[in-house]
Structures are given as C-alpha cells and as structure tokens.
Amino acid sequence: EDQVTQSPEALRLQEGESSSLNCSYTVSGLRGLFWYRQDPGKGPEFLFTLYSAGEEKEKERLKATLTKKESFLHITAPKPEDSATYLCAVTSGGYQKVTFGTGTKLQVIP
C-alpha cells in the first residue's frame, strides 16, 4: 500500500524567510508525485506533477524537486498570501488512485 508522510505538520515563517517542506513516500513503482495547495474551506489547487528522480519544476516562489524516496517543496522569500496547507500525493500501479499525505500547514507572517 502506498504511503505518504509530510513534515513538518505546521510551519511558521516570517515574510521573506525561505524554507522547504518535505514529502517522503513509499510506493511500488511511482507513476507520479503531485503537489497541491489547499486554502481553508476550499478544494485542493494543483501545483506540480513530478514523474522521475531528478526532476524539478518551478512556479513563482515555489520549486518542487524529486528523489527516489522524497520530494521537497522549496519556498523562496514567501509572502503572506502563500499561507495555506500544502499537500503531497502519489500515484502508482495501473490506476489513477492517488494517495495523499496529511499536509503541511504553512503560515507566513508579515
């Protein structure tokens, strides 16, 4: 069974203070790793898909990287509007079934 563990559970940053969120995964044959952002009371918003170790993707202040065992979401010079819960998810095997981690709740203080 696929497993996803995210750390830390919560992270509080000052505006402009860069940091990284971690996603460790255990799957039998990774087909894709996803990062989502979820704001309170809303559905998850898609950010990135990573397919193979060594791959990197960027979007504004966010950069996602992937190794064979974990993924990192790097946040450079965050702003208060980056405050949200960031979810990591994986899919493996022949189906589109996706397994989510419990998320990292990020708070960026002005």
Next chain:
Amino acid sequence: NAGVMQNPRHLVRRRGQEARLRCSPMKGHSHVYWYRQLPEEGLKFMVYLQKENIIDESGMPKERFSAEFPKEGPSILRIQQVVRGDSAAYFCASSPPSNPDPYEQYFGPGTRLTVT
C-alpha cells in the same frame, strides 16, 4: 473553461436520512474521483469512475455508500441512512484520459456534509 463543479456546497442531514452529492467534471474530462476529508485528516480516496463504469471502489465503505457516473449528467455520491460519523468534506476531482501517463486531478470546491 469552467472548473469542477460540486453541489450543494453545504448539506445538513439528520441521522437516518439520505445524502446526495453531485459533481460535474471539467469539460473534456472523463474520469471522476471522490475523496473524503475528515477534520485534521488527509484526503482519503473513495472511488474512481468513468462514464457508466466504476473502476476502483476500494476506498468506499461496504454499506450505505454508492457512486455512479451516468452517460448523461453529473456523477452522484449517495450516502444512505447517514450517521454522525459521515460528517466530513467530500471532494470530487476529474482528469482527462490518462494514456499512458497519469494526469493531475483537478478538484472541486467540495460539499460539506453535516449530520445532526
């Protein structure tokens, strides 16, 4: 291009009643997924459907829960004889056909079910 639509956004049911949650996927998407999110817990997969077919329902409780995605109309998640433990946010997601690579799933705003 409209996103994934879910209705109602909030639903209150008394114990023993039925709850029907609706999901219209994004245009061009033929795959629908339902997830449940309990407070302080992660999203849990429930069921994966294509038009007129249930592909994977391994996350669905064996009793009281059912899902369909008819040829015409939205996907429906149906919960019969609701209990307090069914109170949660239910999210629907959709994706385009995934041959051969997995495509990201796009989520709707969710339906928040409260059972009193």
